[in-house]
Amino acid sequence: MLIELAGITKCYKNGSQYVNILEDLNLKIHEGESIAIKGKSGCGKSTLLNIIGGLLPFDKGVMLFNGTDISKLTENQRAEYRKKNIGFVTQNFHLLDDRNVFENIALPLQYLGMPKHQIKARVEEILYDLDIEYTIKREISTLSGGERQRVAIGRAIVKRPLLLLADEPTGSLDEQTEESILKIFSSLHQQGVTLVIVTHDDTVAKSCQHIYKLQHKELHSVS
Numbered sequence: 001m002l003i004e005l006a007g008i009t010k011c012y013k014n015g016s017q018y019v020n021i022l023e024d025l026n027l028k029i030h031e032g033e034s035i036a037i038k039g040k041s042g043c044g045k046s047t048l049l050n051i052i053g054g055l056l057p058f059d060k061g062v063m064l065f066n067g068t069d070i071s072k073l074t075e076n077q078r079a080e081y082r083k084k085n086i087g088f089v090t091q092n093f094h095l096l097d098d099r100n101v102f103e104n105i106a107l108p109l110q111y112l113g114m115p116k117h118q119i120k121a122r123v124e125e126i127l128y129d130l131d132i133e134y135t136i137k138r139e140i141s142t143l144s145g146g147e148r149q150r151v152a153i154g155r156a157i158v159k160r161p162l163l164l165l166a167d168e169p170t171g172s173l174d175e176q177t178e179e180s181i182l183k184i185f186s187s188l189h190q191q192g193v194t195l196v197i198v199t200h201d202d203t204v205a206k207s208c209q210h211i212y213k214l215q216h217k218e219l220h221s222v223s
């Protein structure tokens with residue numbers, strides 16, 4: 001089992017009130033599996049993805065990654081866990097606006113200490129796959145929404161992560177670009193990458209092996 005969530009509860013503090021967003025949530029994800037998570041706006045999908053990505057602490061329950069209890073790790077060990085294993089397309093992209101496209105996508109490889117010439121080749125390959133070679137030297141602030149989205153996807157997959165978490169990865173893409181992104185996800189899946197995709201889009205959801213709906217603070221299997 002790659003990921004195991006058991007009895008996860010997460011609450012946020014709003015003013016003086018605590019609000020439970022996830023309650024006693026359970027999920028098992030096998031290595032190489034692809035799953036989609038659907039659910040109404042505000043139900044806690046991004047919260048759940050941030051927990052799986054080791055970015056957000058939770059209040060109760062256990063999360064195991066390859067059998068390791070994530071909450072028992074130090075902050076540094078958790079950062080190492082993310083760097084080595086996880087690619088994350090966050091909902092608001094979190095790109096570095098003052099750097100160009102090449103620098104944004106190259107960053108995870110620099111963190112891993114990859115030699116410069118290999119980084120260049122790999123980033124060029126990714127840009128080609130995403131059909132945005134022409135943006136290589138552009139600053140993020142000059143890109144369209146769909147181009148930014150593809151840069152965020154590029155940065156998440158450039159290191160060939162074991163686990164790809166994607167929060168609405170096709171939200172601002174036209175049908176044809178969405179199709180090309182789905183092809184990339186499908187080829188990652190064939191290479192054994194585990195995919196967890198939050199999506200409102202049925203085409204994207206159906207491209208995954210399992211669909212879950214987050215409702216009433218829990219996950220329900222849809223297919």
Ligand SMILES: Nc1ncnc2c1ncn2[C@@H]1O[C@H](COP(=O)(O)OP(=O)(O)OP(=O)(O)O)[C@@H](O)[C@H]1O
Pocket residue numbers: 012013014021039040041042043044045046047048091
């Ligand atoms: N840091 C925070 N403090 C307080 N409340 C928060 C915090 N982060 C999120 N929330 C609230 O928790 C709920 C779940 O948020 P989350 O972002 O996980 O929803 P979501 O399912 O991803 O929604 P969407 O589909 O709109 O992206 C929302 O009501 C949100 O306002």
Ligand SMILES: [Mg+2]
Pocket residue numbers: 045046047091167
């Ligand atoms: Mg969200």
